[in-house]
Structures are given as C-alpha cells and as structure tokens.
Amino acid sequence: MIVAGREGGADGVRIVLETEEAMLLSELADQVDSVLLLGGDDDPALDRLFPSAYRDDEAAARDFERYTRDSLVDGKRQAAQAVRDATAVRRGEGVVEIELDQAQAWGWLTFLTDLRLILAERVGATDPEEAEVADEERDDYLRAAYEWAGVVQGSMLEVLDPIGR
Template sequence: MAGRFEALPGGGAAVALDEVEISILRSLAVQLLELIGPGDEPAADADPLAALFSEGPGEPPSDPALRRLFPDAYGDDTEELREAASDFRRYTENDLRARKREDALVVVRALDSLPAGAEEGGGVLKLAPDESRAWLGTLNDLRLTIAARLEIADDEESERLYRLPDSDPRKPMVMAYLWLGMLQESLVETLMPS
C-alpha cells in the first residue's frame, strides 16, 4: 500500500503515507486554499436569498494557475461566445471556488486527523467514499496548478519533465507533479467499480 491508494471494504480508500508525504500534501493543500482564496462571495451576514443569487467575476483570472482551475466554459472565437463565457463564469465561479475550498479542507483535515506521532513516522490514512472524491478533486487541482506553473500544456511538454537534470530548479516541483499524478491514478483505480 505504501504510496498507493487501495480500496476499502464498503467503499473509500486507504493510503500509507510517510512523514514527508504528509507534510508535502498538507503544505500543497494549504497553498491551494490560499491560491483559490475566498472569491467574490457575499458577506457571512448577508441576506441568504441575495447570497444565493450573488454574481461572481465576469472575467477570467489573470493568474495562469487560476485560469487552469477556472477555465472559460466556451471558446472566445466570437463576441457572442465571450459574452456567454462571461455570463457562465459570473453565475458559477463562486460555487466552484467554494467546492474546491471544501475539497482542499477535507484533505487538510484528513491529514490532521492522523494519530499523534504520524508525522514522525507516517501512518495509514483511511478515507470514506465522500472524502475520497474530495481528495480526487484536490489532487487534480494540485496537478493543474503545478502544470500551469511549469507551463505544461500537453503530453509532449509533460514528457520533457522526465529528462530534467537534478540541478534544474524546477525538479522538486516536477517530482511533486509526477507523485501527485501517481496518487491520483491509484485513487481513481480504487474508486472505479469492479
């Protein structure tokens, strides 16, 4: 099980993580939370009905990683499609940000729930089915974010990462990207019906 998710009876998944893996995953999830930010959400004391119909941003984010996490729904080939994409973003992005935040918080809380001393030697993390799906979303978001930072747009660019020399300053980020991909793939396999 070391480093790979395995299915649990009755649904869910488990993975053995060492202290370094726990630390890296927690740090990346917290950084993702900071990147996603609160968005243009209404104040906590706002009228619930008004909050339900609040509008988000109409323009794509300027940060390439956020653009990857919150892409336009339609191409921008015509003015009509740009307007449709803007409208779609305005009415969906706040909810999407909230879901991504909730998923990342599930990851942080699961890592924090490992028994005391787990960070010193690692531990086995057991996830319920809903937690597994949240983890899958966050692992995907982390990979998309790192891909944007590494300027990976297609498989060909991804392949060149395997050949980076150890002296390349991007190497640690590349290793995290590849490791997250392996975790994500093993989690997908556990969630697939047999």
C-alpha cells in the same frame, strides 16, 4: 505511500502515508487554497482550473463565470481543506493512516486534479508533448510534486474503479 481498499471490503480507500508525505500534501493543499484565494485574473493556473465556458462569446462567458465561479471556488477550497484536515500530523508520528469513504475519496481526487492542473501550469507541462522537455527548464520540486500527486491519484482511481483497470 500505500493506497488500498478499505478494510472489510467497504467502498472507499485506505491511504498510508509517511509523515513527510502527509506534511507535503498538507502544504500543497495550503498552496492550492492560496491560488484559489489570491490568484489574480492573469494567473494562467486559474485559467486551467476555470476554463471559459464560452470561448467564442465573451459576454456569455462572463455571465456564466459570475453565476458559477464562487460555488466552484468554494467546492475546490473545501476539497483542499478536507485533505489538510486528514493530513494534519505532528512531527515524529511515523505513518499516517487515512480512511476515506467513497464520497471523501472523490473529494480528494477533486483536490488532486486541481493540484496537478496548477502544478502543470507552473512547470510548463501544459500538453503531453511538452512533458518531455528537458528537466533543466523545470522546477525539480514542483515537477516531483506533480508526478507524485499523479501516482497518488492513479492509485486511488485503481482502488475506486477496479473495473477500469
């Protein structure tokens, strides 16, 4: 994976992925979409994506959720779909080059944040101190996907916000 500024110095990001990486991102976008659509009220990953706005007032939290949840889910699903669209590849293509303007790149970052929150919940990395727990207690595939998504996210942020380095 290579993440760089867009050619010609334009704002945005240029991402070069191996076919397998693009397929992985597409598959992970499908999984995020499934969690958003099918996740039950008892799914702790959804609690990570949509934390209570009013932890001390259950009635206010329900009202807030009632008025905001659908649009938040729609935005997250659109971000996942944008990643899926950009990473749609046929086997054997070699590399996939993706050019994102700044708005598209921030949409990808939204997706990567959502993905990492879901994966963190699934692998039990709910706080930084727990991240050091022995690997045998975690799903290696999910853990690797979590870490790789963090690398992609960090690389994109470095390109989009070079002053923050």
